[in-house]
Amino acid sequence: MKMAINSKNDSVLFSVSTRIYSKDIIYKACYVFIDKMYIFLDISDKKDAILVTLRGKAPLLKNELEKLKGEFMNELLNSLIRENVSKRNQKILEQIVGGAMGAALGIQKRAEASEKENDDNLKDDEDIEAAVAALRKELDAIEIEDDYEADALGIRNIAMEETNVGKAALSPSLGKQNNKKKNNGKKK
Amino acid sequence: MAKKNNVTLKLSHALYNQNCVEIAVEEFSKMAEIAISKQGKYTEVLIVDDDEKSISLEFANYALFLTIQLNDF
Numbered sequence: 252m253k254m255a256i257n258s259k260n261d262s263v264l265f266s267v268s269t270r271i272y273s274k275d276i277i278y279k280a281c282y283v284f285i286d287k288m289y290i291f292l293d294i295s296d297k298k299d300a301i302l303v304t305l306r307g308k309a310p311l312l313k314n315e316l317e318k319l320k321g322e323f324m325n326e327l328l329n330s331l332i333r334e335n336v337s338k339r340n341q342k343i344l345e346q347i348v349g350g351a352m353g354a355a356l357g358i359q360k361r362a363e364a365s366e367k368e369n370d371d372n373l374k375d376d377e378d379i380e381a382a383v384a385a386l387r388k389e390l391d392a393i394e395i396e397d398d399y400e401a402d403a404l405g406i407r408n409i410a411m412e413e414t415n416v417g418k419a420a421l422s423p424s425l426g427k428q429n430n431k432k433k434n435n436g437k438k439k
Numbered sequence: 440m441a442k443k444n445n446v447t448l449k450l451s452h453a454l455y456n457q458n459c460v461e462i463a464v465e466e467f468s469k470m471a472e473i474a475i476s477k478q479g480k481y482t483e484v485l486i487v488d489d490d491e492k493s494i495s496l497e498f499a500n501y502a503l504f505l506t507i508q509l510n511d512f
Contacts, residue, residue: 285507
C-alpha cells in the first residue's frame, strides 16, 4: 500500500481498498480517531479505493506519522472483525433476547407450526395482554413515593429498634435506662 | 494588515453528506467567512481563514463527524 508523508503539513496520505474495508468500516475507524487528529477523505482515481489523509493536531515527526497510519489500519481491521463477528452472531443474539423477553412476560413456548397455530396465537396474544395488565397492576400497588422521609414501609422504625437493641446489649446502663423508661410508663 | 489564508476544501458527495456539510457551514460561519458551491460530484467550501488553516481542518473534521453520526453505525 502506497503512502505519502508530507512533513511540511504533518500529514500522511494513503489509499484504503473498499473491496476489503467498506465505507462503513472506514467511517468507524475515523470515528475513533477524529478527536485525536484531523482526517480527510476523498475518492481515489483508482476504482474501489478511498484516499485517507491523517494530520496530527500537533507537529509530528516522520516516524510518528507512520505510527499514526499504522494505528488507523489496526482500527480498520478491528472494526472489520467486529462487524463480521456481529453478523455471524446476530441470529443467536436475537434468539437470546427473544427468549429473555418471553421469560420475563411468562409466556410459554409457542407450539411449532400446526393447524391450530392461528387459534393458539390468538389465545397467546390474549394471555400476553392479561399478563402485562397484571404486572402493571402489581406495579401500581407497590409504587411508593420517591421521598425517603415518607418511609411508607416503616423501614426506619425497624432499623431504629434494632439499633437500640444492639446498644443495650453493649451498654448495661443504657439497657437499664430503657427499662426505667418502660417501667415509668407502666407505673400504677 | 494580517494576511488572510484562503483554504478550499473539496468534499466528495460520496463521502460527506450534503446536509451535514451545510450544517457545518452554518456553525463555522460564526467564526470565519465561508462560501459553498457545488462542483460536479464535489462540494467546494471556501474558507477565508486568518489562522494557520486550523478552522478549515476543524471544519472538515466536523463535517465528517456529522456524516458518520448520520450513518448511525
